[in-house]
Amino acid sequence: MVTLVIAEKPNVARKIAYALAERKPVRKTIGKVSYYEFTRDGKKIIVAPAVGHLFSLAPKTKTYGYPVFDIEWVPVYVAEKGKSYAKDYIKALASLAKRADEFVVACDYDTEGEVIGYTALKYACGVDPSKAKRMKFSALTKKDLLKAWYNLEPTINFGMADAGIARHVLDWYWGVNLSRALTSAIKRASGKWMVLSTGRVQGPTLKFLVEREKEIQNFKPKPYWVIKMVLEKNNSQYTAVYEKDKIWDEEEAKRIVSEAKKGPAFVEKVEVKQQKRNPPVPFDLGTLQREAYSAFGYSPKKTLELAQRLYERGLSSYPRTSSQKLPKNLNFRSILQNLAKLPEYKPFAHELLGKGNLKPVEGKKEDPAHPAIYPTGELPKPGELTKDEANLYDLIVRRFLALFMEPAVREIMKVIINSNGHRFILSGARTLKEGWLKVYSKYVKFDEVILPPFKEGEQVKVLQIKREKKKTKPPARYSPAAVIKKMEDLGIGTKATRAQILETLYQRGYIEGKKKIKVTPLGMRVVEALEKNVPDIVSVELTRAFEEKMEEIMTGKAKRDEVIEESKEQLVKILKVFKEKELDIGRMLLETTGTGVTTSKTVAKKAGALKESAEGEEKAVEKAPDKEERRKPLVVGKCPKCGGDLIIRYNRKTGKRFVGCSNWPKCNVTYPILQRGEVIPTGKTCCNGAPVVKIREKGREYEICLDMNCKGWKR
């Protein structure tokens, strides 16, 4: 009897093995994959990892059209570029499965974990998922893992697996079909191939950015006045502000100033309050991403990458967590002892080690799979970390140290000055007791405005009372960190995907600006087009609806395939209408001014996002009354056979481009051409009069002859 235990990821496989093994487990490898062998209660056990999803959905037949609903599970490395690392893991599971006669899924206990386990069993191990048992644990401690091992669920949770599968399919149906529809629309209107996309998370994210953009565009600044009193005490000047912070009427402001100037001014009241400020809570990923953005200006994606690197070096814990709580059984003392070896943390760590009871503050958020992010106590070797890694490490360590420290105590002082019946407020604030600020003041700033003592009733020496004209400001643009927060608040995306989805919006040319995000005209039009035709996809309600359906599948109130079928029928209708209006929608996407209702006149001139545009194509849309004549194609040279124009054409079925003669069908000259990159005519010819074109792709440029038999032919 050999039992194969499948973990969600390598690190967890190791932990499970160490927890379940009676002695030290034996680590073995297949390819690059480590797995563990050991015995327990006389039973041979192998623990092997997946690396997240090993299988992904892909269309059964390769077409470029839509709608497409015929999909299947394929290895991730087949479906997506850059996933070749998964190959070894699938191989390893397949080979270990041959030796096993019992299977246990030990992935994270959530819908995705269940899908990872289900697909690994079915497609990598080649076994019936209903034969497998389930290890159910919520912490990776020895105690919890052993308990789970001795209380195995008899089967995997098929409700959860079905809900998860439905989520994958629905996201694919909606996302891929609508992305294809958008891409197709802009191609029909412009003749240009440009990938557009949307989805259950991209849609609403872009939408709230668009809403902010509109608020800013429509914003009319409104003037108002503030009144300030400059006063002197102990040879220093201080500025108090009028109790009403905005005065909308200038005459009123004038009146207040002239009345207040008459004086006399005296201290009406002094309010002093002490405020206790508790340490900040442990880092979940979102909070870390926000803090790293405000401290260092790192994008959420960059922060996740840095945190992942620190994790892989063993310096900090797993980053993709939404927990704000530290594990109860973590050995804080030993972590602190190690951190004390680094001079910059030594005084703080020593202070804490002197305390009897080490109790960190904790936040509200929880995560069944992982605790909050903390330093492990492993120390970076000198020079091991890059500047960015070192910055993030410092942030994580200081945050950790702060958790155990005393609250800071702040004094807030408010002096109310009355001058001829008008009240002005002088505010001060200072830190009385630093507490955790000692270690964390690098990353959090509190105002220090120290006021001299004031007594109630004392006369105030007023130097000046003045009014200042100000204007209301439009709402601020979102920063990348603020987008992540907003997504969290709306409950769209996950901790692991939000940063990447934001990057996708940049890649699509929907948004720009590294710190202050601006929606491009293209981004505005995409939301407009979707709102008009597929309002569901830009609404967070779609996520809510999916969640409800998943809940129903899990509880057995709904069937997976019926839910999928229902969504498919809904999409079929939507996509049919979309297709009929494709050309209009495409034209609308190209517009950069106006409301988007006008059609062919206001066109592609400023479609700045169309980076691949070739000269001469853009105006074509203007005189575009008819379906086929709508785009003026790019001429790359003269036809060697009939002297006609050689133009870029697209295969109707596959959407692929090629070079063909404008006199087709009379002349049948065609050349294949690379699918990627911008094509630039050179005017030169080569073999048998075939044109030479320049291809510009991702900053690279090269010239090729279009004749495949040419010696210089590439690809």
Add this chain to the structure above:
DNA sequence: GCAAGGTC
């Protein structure tokens, strides 16, 4: 090529 979700 297109989604969103795990993970390196």
